[in-house]
Amino acid sequence: MAMEIGGKAVEKPIKDWRLLFLRMVSFLGTASATLVMAFSKETKTLVVATIGNTPISATITAKFQHNPAFVFFVIANAMASLHNLLMIMAEVLRDKFNDKGVYLVMVAILDMMTVGLASAGDGGATFMAMLGKKGNSHARWNKICDKFDRFCDRGGGALIASYVGLAFLLLITVLSIIKLLKHPKTTNTTFP
Amino acid sequence: MAMEIGGKAVEKPIKDWRLLFLRMVSFLGTASATLVMAFSKETKTLVVATIGNTPISATITAKFQHNPAFVFFVIANAMASLHNLLMIMAEVLRDKFNDKGVYLVMVAILDMMTVGLASAGDGGATFMAMLGKKGNSHARWNKICDKFDRFCDRGGGALIASYVGLAFLLLITVLSIIKLLKHPKTTNTTFP
Structure with missing residues (x-):
């Protein structure tokens, strides 16, 4: 990638289109997970009692704000989307950076931290969704997906989209780390 | 770190004691989290009804196997401990490796993946513990920590130990990534 022109090493400004494509897929996954979960409100009117022949009904709403795990899921996926964006x-504008080494290290570290954040969000939301779907007889926590089936379907969709985003982010981070080794040492800051 | 002896680059076998210390702390955090959570069983006898003057009691046990999030927490922390070990x-034996570059890349990638795994475990267990402590009125899930206080205290301790282990693992991964840039290019595989 480094060409020798007149005895001076010049970097060819080749964009890494493969990486940009992977990042775009990862962005689409986490961004759609954020939006689907954020708009997964479901309102249902249930008959709770009957007095004579008159049914008494109550309106219950299920929304992601009711569960801290889903709130964190939305925040984590929104931040992962922002990171990818x-x-x-940065990749498009990266010719402006003088020290390519520091740039590559920063990208790899931020990628790794975003993997951690998105994983934590997915972990929390997955087990909470599992609880909503199956319940937990030991703790006497009943399933709620039999009542809020549409809310649960959307939540499941958001989880799958988030997994896709995380899988691509993991792949990107592996590539970011490998790139560091391939990085040519133009400025020997460590060995003066 | 590379010495020039008779025109040939020789690597001095300096162990990174700072990194070994950080890894040891991370290992102690995740290992103790695994053990505390795995042995956090609590059995309680509760009076469930009274017939005449005779109280009817039931024995209930709270253990981590009852909740998939805690099972995953134990697995994730056990794997993180194993990784650190x-x-x-590998760091102690690393003079045996011929290609230091590939070794460093492998370490950084495995560190990053372990961060993801441990984060997911912590995310799931944290929100499940929060549910046990506070309950969720919207889903009619009652708190259980008022009955199983010792189980919850131990679970909280395991979570804190796991956070410490994860924080150190994050620091180690950052150092592993930075190390890749400082790695001297003895074999120019990318530029033949």
């Missing part, structure tokens, strides 16, 4: 912009 | 062994 910023990294796409 | 293997990496400590």
Whole structure:
């Protein structure tokens, strides 16, 4: 990638289109997970009692704000989406950076931290969704997906989208780390 | 770190004691989290009804196997502990490796993946513990920590130990990534 022109090493400004494509897929996964979960409100009117022949009904709403795990899921996926978007912009503008080494290290570290954040969000939401779907007889926590089936379906969709985003982010992070080794040492800051 | 002896680059076998110490702390955190959670069984006899003057009691046991999030927490922390232990062994034996570059990349990638795994375990267990402590009125899931206080205290301790282990693992991964940039290129595989 480094060409020798007149005895001076010049970097060819080749964009890594493969990486940009992976980042775009990861962004689409986490962004759609954020939006689907954030708009997964379901309102249902249930008959709770009957007095004579008059049914007494109550309106119950299920929304992601009711569960801290889903709130964290939305925040984590929104931040992962923002990270991917910023990294796409940085990759496009990266000719402006003087020290390519520091740039690559920063990208790899931020990628790794976003993997951690998105994993934690997925972990919390997955087990909470599992609880909503199956319940837990030991703790006497009843399942709620029999009442709020549409809310649960959407939540499941958001989880799958988030897994896809995380899987691609994991792949990107592996590539970011491998890239560091391939990085040519133009400025020997460590060995003066 | 590379010395020039008779025109040939020789690597001095300096162990990274700072990194070994950080890994040991991380290992102690995740290992104790695994053990505390795995042995956090609590059995309680509760009076469930009274017939005449005779109280009818039931024995209920709270253990981590009752909740999939806690099972995953134990598995994730056990794997993180194993990873740290293997990496400590690899660091001690690393003079045997011929290609230091590939070794460093492998360590950074495995560290990053372990961060993801441990984060997911912590995310699931944290929100489940929160549910046990506070309950969720929207889903009619009652708190259980008022009955199983010792189980909850131990679970909380396991979570804190796991956070400490994860924080150190995050620091180690950042150092592993930075190390890749400082790695001297003895074999120019990318530029033949």
